[in-house]
Amino acid sequence: MPETDINVVGAGVAGLALARLLPADRRVHLYESAWDARAVPTVFGLWPPAMRALDTLGLAAPVRALGRHLDSARFHDRSGTVLAGLEDRDVWLVSRTDLVELLRGGLPANVIVHRERVDDPDALPGALVVGADGVHSTVRRARWGRAGAPRRLGATAVRGVVDDPRRRTRSRSTGGRTRCSG
Template identity: 40%
Template sequence: MNGRALIVGGGIAGLAAARGLLDRGWEVEVRERHAGPPDIGGALGMWPPALEALDRLGLGDAVRATGSVPTAARLADPAGRTLVRLDRRAPAARLVARSALLEILAGALPAGTVRWNTPVTPEEAAAGAGGFDVVVGADGLNGAVRRGAFPAAPASRGLGTVAYRGAVPGHVATFTETWGSGRLFGVTPMDGRAANWYAAVRADLAPDRGADPVVLLRRLYGGWHAGVARVLDALPGTAVDRRTLYDLPAPASYVRGRHVLIGDAAHAMAPNLGRGACESLVDAAALARALGEAPAVARGLARYDRERRRPAARLVRASRAMSGLATATRLTGLRDGTLRTVGALLG
């Protein structure tokens, strides 16, 4: 079947859902409060499920033509000693600049599909804003659709961590994540010209939102191994994004009437497994297929909910557990020793 869909949110989930529904013959309007694709920078891991979803949207080859695949991946301690090599058996993710992915997604839509600078209030979202057959909430964990149409949905939960991220000039070939006490630091390839970096810190170690992030990061990670030091030395003059991290427990359903949640609006998760953007793309492709193949909207939305809610909820729980382990402050010696043993067994 086909119909008219309003998508609230012009980020990864919303743009991908628009492409999928247009391919299925739907009329689509996307409303986004920002003036253009919201871009907070950095690189995103496109795991095989994300690339398969992009293939279904006809965009897989375009995404594969950008970014890079790490030549190696490892988990290390602050001295640079390898705890676990992560690339021995796991399928490699392609690291793609967020801005490049958004450009591909936005460029795949006909002109006028996205109405930029057009916020939607929770009241408008709940009302459906103009007789649409489906209203898709793709506007994040505190978005208008979730607040307006899902009043009983669980509130977001703090992870107890603050994240910093950005990019510095210079290419790296390997993916390295370093775990210390109450903090971690990651460095990944991005686009051949810049290296992506990210840090997560227990909130009590970075309490001052107004602090100079470069000074703070140098204090928190000073003395760590050379790979981290090179990034810290390159930080002055680059943009640093700071945000407090939250996730979302699963609601009873991603669907309420003609309203449906996708992406972070449905299952915002800790970034520690690198699956947030991936799952947004999987959501978008699954929603488009379900609505395109079902004989009625209600049947299509129910199919989407069955396919996506439980797998995404498992990833939310796993990502939260990994966040706690990676930024633990107690028994870190035991943690690292266990990881070395696991790494040796896997090697």
């Protein structure tokens, strides 16, 4: 592998977006341990900075076509007091599966996909290793050991899937200092 090659470990939303953005004159090796696994099709909320990034990638229009615009949202505490709200911003809800498939589609010719797990990032040749391998990152652990390990914050996220995520729906979130449900 030439010294100018770049390794990106992990092909989630971050690794895929980065691989699409790296200079075309660099060979990009994209490693993914679960390439054949489909992402769980829960709704992924894309906020304005994410939409701007997708615009740079030329993917904002297909995301809008596949997703649903979030017309308005309110976050309440348990007593019903509004903590935060938004109206008519460039916020879109899209299936995580659709988003990952869009990001995977038409990868530039300089990106080579390796359907394999990286266990030792230091063994990868090339100029650079980027850890885009998620919350339990092997790359981060190799570089920073336990200092980079995730910490429990005492919060639990529960996800649910409905048949048609594009159906007009209302959802509700309630939050407290340590708990949130919705």
